[in-house]
Amino acid sequence: MMNDDSPHPPASLDEQLVAYLDGELDAESRRHVEELLTSDSEVRRRLQELERTWNVLDNLDVASPGNQFTQTTLEMVALAAHQDVRQSLAAAPRRRRRRWLAAGLCLLAALAGGFFTVVWLTPDPNRQLVEDLPLLENLDEYRQVDDIEFLRLLRNAGLFVGRGELPGGPASPAVETPLQRQQHIESMSLGEKSQLLRLEERFLALDQGQQRQLRQLHQAIQDAHDALQLRQIMHHYYEWLKTLPLYTRTELGGLDLADRLESVKKRLKDDHGPRLGDRDSEALWKWMNRFVLLHERQLLEKLPESRRRELAKWPLQTRQPMLLTLLDGGWRRQAAGPGKAPALMTDEDLASLRGELSAETRLDLESLPKTKQWQQVAAWMHYAVRQQHVHGNSSFVDDERLADFFEKELPDEERDRLLSLPGDEMQRELQRLYLKGIKPPDASSRRGRPPAGERPAKKKTDKSAPPAKPGS
């Protein structure tokens, strides 16, 4: 090894000449060298030799990579990325594994065309993935049903029947051949592949028993003579479940099949009272938004200063659904509670709403005592906000910000709870927590720490790679 770092004697003439050729001399040294070049022919000759030697290096082979090389490089990195994911999942303790997965989920959700999607460039046929494709694409639905008998009970009770075809038409993914599935995967966009990978990671994070049970359920539905109808019921049941609060859904999942059916029947009958039709739903939504617009200042004043500042950064069309979400918690309580008027709402507001509803709905509402009317309106508003979330109309907090909030601000137990939810519910809950500015239970222990944005993020670094120096 050469000792390059030893103290250096005064620069030799060669060093000065080389630095002169490289444009690395300061003004004074450059002037000095130029004086020498003017007065000394030997120095001039030396400079020319050094320069000519340098120029001849242009004759070296140019090593151009071919297209195949690029492809191979990308494939190799993609494969390594995929292996990293697997190893991290396998090696980490359960909690860490879930946290890791959580970060991955958020990032993947945030980044359409995310990094791990490159794994799809690999030639690995991923046989198991192809086999599981129909299950993975409907993972949340399968997880909520868990037994084919329950679907038959729903059908026999006439529930969720005849509500329309599956998204994408009646064609059944279950009848696709492995080759068709492979082609289907290959035709996916990067974003879709990213989403599929995310689903696969979630599936693999389940224990072996759960994985086996879900595969068996899928197989049972696939083999059933009424497979298409069962899948439609499963889909519409899941769509309905998504409008229920988390605790209700958990409660349903814990019941045996017969009790679950009864509970579903009861909720379908009682929840939120009579459902609003499309026209009334639209009228209600407009009325709610107008209310928020008119009372924005008072609503904002009820928020903590930090949250108010945060909201002020958003444009009106974004701020409004955010405020609606913030109000939703109160409406949910009103719907289940004693029937007081929601915050800032007056009897005049109620009268205004009644005036915009269809005659039939208005009469139904007016037939109730005043407190019950408020209870009903609160239930409608709560349902309307949840529907907006379900249909993705209120993703007003950008995913990157949410991922950051998830990773850095939430306590472990909150992250674990979110991870136990299906993807869409997790996203919705995360938005809600973000907007509410919920402080972790151990917030006191965090006091004095700088805000997340100013903290160095916990990063997994490759020790073989040097830290990059800013400005270098």
Add this chain to the structure above:
Amino acid sequence: MLDVRDGSAAAFEELVSRYQGRLLMVLRHLVGSREQAEDLTQEVFLRVYRARQSYQPGAKFSTWLFTIANHVAANALRSRSRCHEVTLQPRDSGAMGGRPLDKMLQASSGQMPARQLDKAETREIVQMALESLGERQRMAVLLSKFEGMSYAEIGAVMELTPQAVKSLLSRARESLREVLQPYFDDGVRPTRELHDE
């Protein structure tokens, strides 16, 4: 690079296609084998991927990339089980001797076969001259010549002071001159003597 750090696959692909040629060029002449250089280039991109979170905004990407490349290449060269040191001496070059390099470069298109032969020979001799340098001199030369890096940037890549880089490059260019000058002046080809370290 910030897009890569934040997870964009398209950005990574763009990064690979933009830098792979430059990286391959430097590694090819650093390790002396095209095949090994390709392996090392891929290894560097893999490390870039794995270390992407440590990339800091404001850092010049090429400096960071070649720092990783320098580490990867150094490890590879160290792990070669048998190292060969190349010593070059000027010698009479027989039939090919007596033809100054600058005359070869001036050969007319009408002398294409001879010219092609001369070019191949020139390339070979320049390659031999480069291989006569120590590993660190060679890296400094390649970064300066093909990446156009300043002494400060080379220093950042190789963990040296700019003054040390100045000295390193000066010695490297003097070594190249010693090997190539006889060929320039008298067409005397250097000899390659291989021996175990």
